Amino acid sequence: MRFNAHTHFPAHDTGETGIVGIFFTQNPEPEAPYRSFGLHPRYLPDANLSPALAWLNDRLPGAVAVGEAGLDKLCDTPWERQVEAFDHCIEAATQHHLPLIIHCVRAYDEVLAQLKKHQFNQPVIFHGFDKHPNTARQLLAAGCYLSFGSALFRENSHAAEALRVCPERRYFLETDMGAVALIEVYKRAANLRGVRKKELEAALWKLGKEVFLGLGH
Numbered sequence: 001m002r003f004n005a006h007t008h009f010p011a012h013d014t015g016e017t018g019i020v021g022i023f024f025t026q027n028p029e030p031e032a033p034y035r036s037f038g039l040h041p042r043y044l045p046d047a048n049l050s051p052a053l054a055w056l057n058d059r060l061p062g063a064v065a066v067g068e069a070g071l072d073k074l075c076d077t078p079w080e081r082q083v084e085a086f087d088h089c090i091e092a093a094t095q096h097h098l099p100l101i102i103h104c105v106r107a108y109d110e111v112l113a114q115l116k117k118h119q120f121n122q123p124v125i126f127h128g129f130d131k132h133p134n135t136a137r138q139l140l141a142a143g144c145y146l147s148f149g150s151a152l153f154r155e156n157s158h159a160a161e162a163l164r165v166c167p168e169r170r171y172f173l174e175t176d177m178g179a180v181a182l183i184e185v186y187k188r189a190a191n192l193r194g195v196r197k198k199e200l201e202a203a204l205w206k207l208g209k210e211v212f213l214g215l216g217h
């Protein structure tokens with residue numbers, strides 16, 4: 001089984017399974033066996049957050065993770081509103097004992113500080129990772145997981161370098177908006193890490209079950 005840690009589309013291939021991420025205001029909300037719901041910083045209401053909070057609380061009993069949630073310095077949403085929404089997502093994930101899938105743009109220190117403030121102790125996955133290996137090391141040292149996708153295909157990308165520094169069991173693969181097929185991401189990652197694709201599939205499916213589906217060992 002090929003495991004997809006973050007996608008926006010239900011899998012068509014029976015050999016794949018993934019966490020389908022749904023954000024507030026998304027319509028329709030795709031059906032899938034494993035879904036995450038989050039207050040994405042780019043898609044927050046203009047003023048009052050309460051409809052978004054109510055929506056999240058309503059959806060979480062059927063979710064396997066909270067996310068995407070996080071902070072984004074390149075979007076138009078006012079910073080205070082992003083922080084408030086992220087606070088709520090952290091609290092909701094704590095309450096429901098769920099992992100958190102992070103959307104982070106130029107705000108790594110702030111995201112880590114906010115997680116620390118809440119003493120968040122569920123798994124944290126930074127999705128779409130494409131930063132310098134030093135940032136990867138900082139997040140790994142904080143106990144977080146990294147998830148890699150289409151950035152692995154860019155020439156000289158930081159993502160490819162960062163993937164190489166990840167220890168076993170600390171990274172995932174994903175397709176996000178679907179620019180590249182999951183099987184291609186696995187082939188690329190296997191190549192970069194010098195392992196066989198089949199082994200990688202088995203390892204990440206095992207890890208995915210443990211981290212997201214509560215199915216250990």
Ligand SMILES: [Zn+2]
Binds near residue numbers: 006021
């Ligand atoms: Zn996404």
